[in-house]
Amino acid sequence: MTSSPATRPTDGRAARWAGQRERRRREFVDAALRAIASHGPEVSTEQIAEEAGLGRTRLYKYFADAADLQGGIADRVTELITAELAPALNAGGTPMRMIRTAIDAHTRWLAEHGNLYRYLTMHSLSAHGRDAVTDVKTAIARNLTVLFERNLELFGASTRLAEPVAFGVVGLVESSTARWLENPGDLGRHELADLLATWVWRLLDAALRAQGVELDPDLPLPVPGEPLATRG
The missing domain is CATH 1.10.10 (Arc Repressor Mutant, subunit A)
Structure with missing residues (x-):
């Protein structure tokens, strides 16, 4: 049978x-x-x-073709950057420490892999309609969205702003670093990272205050179950 x-x-x-x-x-x-x-x-x-x-x-x-290979490269870069940022995004501590650690990791990776980033930019829109650079930024922003949502929930705040803020942060850091790679002038990477950390905190602070939450960027974030003494 x-x-x-x-x-x-x-x-x-x-x-x-x-x-x-x-x-x-x-x-x-x-x-x-x-x-x-x-x-x-x-x-x-x-x-x-x-x-x-x-x-x-x-x-x-x-x-299948060159575009398929480029897509494979973009997927691999997404894996590498995500792995590089994961420890920084889960480091804990103060908000500013988390921001500085993540931005330092991201700018360092791009500086050390400038040719790879330029390759992705040159082949950003493949014949299959995939935008390699956008794929990478989207993956990072989605991870940040989850992080922001988790921390907003600690304060009983709405998470509706988590995604737009996450994508805004990634856009700011990526575009500024990409331009710096091509035209660093007399600006060192560490100075750039410090500037970006300050700007990112101001963006996050404004979003938090809109939810009625005030944080000191240099005090540790509360853990679940602790009183939210820093809430405004």
Whole structure:
């Protein structure tokens, strides 16, 4: 008796191929990151293939086209930046310490990976309609939104402003740092990070005051269950 499609066992070879394909895609994306670091944002597909140790045409066994490869690179960058920022966003302590730690981590990452950021900017709008830079900023802003919502709930405040404030903060930090990368002048990274931390706090402070909450940026945030002595 022949098994129906619904009850037929999964083809083990197909599952193994899917796993191998995903592993190889990640290897090629990591090779692309190294090639971008070495050759700059105008790196060619041939240079990426050479870094991966195979011919250019073999790349397209695992990627539909150049836009698919660019999308894979954007996804990997999102993972790397999110991993870099995660400890900073969960560091705790005073509001200003959290802000400074996160901004320092973000500006440091961009400064150390300037060619990669420029590559994403050059290929920001792929043939598939994906905007790589927007993908990265959106991922960061969504993580910030969750953080803001969690802290607003401590004060019994509405969380409706969490998302627009998070996206505003990310836009401010990203656009300012991107411009600084191209034209730093006599402004050092640490000075830039300090300025951004001050501006971000003022934005957050205004949003909090609109909810009736006043915080001292240099006092630790309360933990759940503690009295909210700093609430206005």
